[in-house]
Amino acid sequence: MTRKQAKFFFLAPAIIWVFVFTIFPLGYSAVLSVFSLENSVDVTRTKVPLLDDAGEPVLTRSGKPRTRTVIERTVNSDWTFVGGKNFVRITKDMQAAEAAKVTVIFAVVAVTIQIVLGMALALLFNRKLPARGVMRSVMIMPIFATPIAVGYLFFTIFFENGGPLSFTGIPWLSNPSWALFSVILVDVWQWTPFAFLVFLAALQGIDSEQIEAARLDTESSWKIFTNIVLPALQPVIVIVLLLRFAEAIKVFDIPFALTGGGPGVATQSYTFLAFRTGLRFFDVGYASAMSYTLLIAAMIIVTVFFSRIRKSYS
Amino acid sequence: MVVRRYARLYDQVFSVVAIFVALVFFFPIYWAASTSLRNPIDTFTVSGVGVPFLDFDPTLNNWIDQLSTPETQNALINSTIISTLATLLALLVGLPAAYALARFRYTTIKNKDLTVWFLSQRVLPPVATVMPFFLVMRSLGLLDTHLALILINATFILPFVVVILRQSFLDLPYELEEAALVDGASFFQTFLRIALPLSLPSVVTTGLIIFAFAWNEFLFAITISSQKAITIPVHMAGAVDTRGVQFWFMAVRALIAMIPPVVIALLAQRYIVRGLTLGAVKG
Numbered sequence: 001m002t003r004k005q006a007k008f009f010f011l012a013p014a015i016i017w018v019f020v021f022t023i024f025p026l027g028y029s030a031v032l033s034v035f036s037l038e039n040s041v042d043v044t045r046t047k048v049p050l051l052d053d054a055g056e057p058v059l060t061r062s063g064k065p066r067t068r069t070v071i072e073r074t075v076n077s078d079w080t081f082v083g084g085k086n087f088v089r090i091t092k093d094m095q096a097a098e099a100a101k102v103t104v105i106f107a108v109v110a111v112t113i114q115i116v117l118g119m120a121l122a123l124l125f126n127r128k129l130p131a132r133g134v135m136r137s138v139m140i141m142p143i144f145a146t147p148i149a150v151g152y153l154f155f156t157i158f159f160e161n162g163g164p165l166s167f168t169g170i171p172w173l174s175n176p177s178w179a180l181f182s183v184i185l186v187d188v189w190q191w192t193p194f195a196f197l198v199f200l201a202a203l204q205g206i207d208s209e210q211i212e213a214a215r216l217d218t219e220s221s222w223k224i225f226t227n228i229v230l231p232a233l234q235p236v237i238v239i240v241l242l243l244r245f246a247e248a249i250k251v252f253d254i255p256f257a258l259t260g261g262g263p264g265v266a267t268q269s270y271t272f273l274a275f276r277t278g279l280r281f282f283d284v285g286y287a288s289a290m291s292y293t294l295l296i297a298a299m300i301i302v303t304v305f306f307s308r309i310r311k312s313y314s
Numbered sequence: 315m316v317v318r319r320y321a322r323l324y325d326q327v328f329s330v331v332a333i334f335v336a337l338v339f340f341f342p343i344y345w346a347a348s349t350s351l352r353n354p355i356d357t358f359t360v361s362g363v364g365v366p367f368l369d370f371d372p373t374l375n376n377w378i379d380q381l382s383t384p385e386t387q388n389a390l391i392n393s394t395i396i397s398t399l400a401t402l403l404a405l406l407v408g409l410p411a412a413y414a415l416a417r418f419r420y421t422t423i424k425n426k427d428l429t430v431w432f433l434s435q436r437v438l439p440p441v442a443t444v445m446p447f448f449l450v451m452r453s454l455g456l457l458d459t460h461l462a463l464i465l466i467n468a469t470f471i472l473p474f475v476v477v478i479l480r481q482s483f484l485d486l487p488y489e490l491e492e493a494a495l496v497d498g499a500s501f502f503q504t505f506l507r508i509a510l511p512l513s514l515p516s517v518v519t520t521g522l523i524i525f526a527f528a529w530n531e532f533l534f535a536i537t538i539s540s541q542k543a544i545t546i547p548v549h550m551a552g553a554v555d556t557r558g559v560q561f562w563f564m565a566v567r568a569l570i571a572m573i574p575p576v577v578i579a580l581l582a583q584r585y586i587v588r589g590l591t592l593g594a595v596k597g
Contacts, residue, residue, distance in 0.1 A: 139336075201596070
């Protein structure tokens with residue numbers, strides 16, 4: 001095998017795979033998004049003679065054969081080309097607007113808390129600690145805990161009649177604003193450790209001599225943080241911010257399990273709504289248009305993200 | 315003297331804060347374990363934080379009940395089969411690509427751009443592909459099959475394999491492979507006999523991490539599976555029918571779902587930061 005052949009055969013399977021299982025579905029989805037699927041039901045009534053056990057027609061008193069009516073329903077799925085109508089519909093759809101609002105609030109608040117809290121914890125723990133390994137292990141657990149199970153687990157924790165947090169009297173899941181906050185809290189529980197671990201790893205890479213020198217110059221801790229630590233950590237903060245944000249706008253599992261999108265639609269995320277529209281109500285064209293809107297939002301984030309970190313992959 | 319005393323006080327305050335933080339993050343998992351060991355009658359009546367033996371008499375009945383149902387066993391088997399095969403498939407397709415991006419120079423499309431292209435798959439919203447995937451699988455008659463879920467999970471974890479293991483191959487010294495090539499070994503032999511064994515630890519760790527991702531996947535699993543191919547997260551969601559009543563079963567199911575990926579994450583600790591930032595931060 002020449003180098004040229006090796007170059008081709010090593011890389012080709014993965015590229016073909018992505019084309020078959022990612023690019024093709026995305027193209028399919030793009031096509032679906034400009035169609036509308038109308039399900040119409042045709043009902044046909046036909047009268048058939050009623051037969052007795054022996055197969056003979058049953059007669060009425062007047063001697064005519066008795067009949068029974070057979071009702072047949074056939075579902076016709078008609079794909080109609082609607083052009084950009086699905087996308088126009090999104091802009092007028094109150095539910096989509098609400099879901100978008102919920103998703104943005106969720107993503108902004110959750111990611112902000114994760115970054116601030118993760119940073120605070122990383123600074124706090126960036127020192128010699130007797131049980132550092134234990135702390136690290138405890139922080140790794142939430143990240144890998146099955147999200148759907150985490151959602152149900154927190155359902156038992158936020159349970160208002162006898163759950164461990166019921167002593168607060170807070171309507172964790174029954175009040176719309178609190179319910180959204182509860183979903184945010186679960187995400188904070190799950191992903192603050194991620195910010196923490198990444199920041200801690202980055203903190204340990206900072207030259208400690210520089211900080212010692214600044215400390216000897218009697219600079220305040222806050223000044224050391226803003227002048228030395230924060231600039232050194234800036235690229236890592238950007239990475240965590242964008243990775244988390246790109247994940248957060250896709251949130252689905254936690255609201256699905258914790259609140260079922262409720263109360264009302266208070267915690268119905270955009271992915272949740274698209275999932276319901278497409279796979280529960282089979283409004284496939286419209287749901288595809290909705291997912292494409294999310295895709296475009298994600299792509300904008302990705303573009304910003306990769307323009308920043310592209311150099312680390314060179 | 316004064317300074318030292320302050321330092322000691324600071325250390326003590328710090329230890330208290332550290333323990334508190336660890337307890338807060340551990341509490342939900344502890345609570346699940348505690349609930350899972352309670353008799354149904356104790357579920358809402360325990361005092362304090364529900365310490366077994368102290369606040370209630372623990373029982374293993376909930377665990378025995380849940381683990382002996384055919385549904386749970388079926389879901390455990392399905393999840394294991396799907397996650398394992400998806401992991402192996404992703405490694406099979408992704409490893410050569412990772413190696414190629416580390417060792418060959420591509421000119422039409424640069425290595426950097428190819429890597430970023432693989433990376434960008436990770437950020438796509440899965441809901442954009444779930445409907446076409448559902449329709450295609452329906453027309454192929456593959457709904458509710460292991461195969462459909464293996465294929466889609468392999469697709470999700472493939473970018474991880476390519477991007478993270480590319481970095482591992484880059485970290486290897488090239489001299490050995492060069493020597494083998496000079497001695498007349500083929501590219502494939504060099505990859506299989508030299509590069510792969512040398513990077514085996516990171517291949518195994520990456521394999522563990524992507525297994526956990528596949529194990530946790532829910533959106534496609536609930537769309538594709540309905541009975542035969544139900545995975546653990548979908549089985550977990552079945553608790554929705556009984557929610558509000560049978561918390562003890564929900565706790566058991568949540569733990570059954572969470573234990574394998576959490577244990578795996580603890581095994582793969584060293585690579586977690588690198589894995590989760592897709593190689594952008596070396597932890």
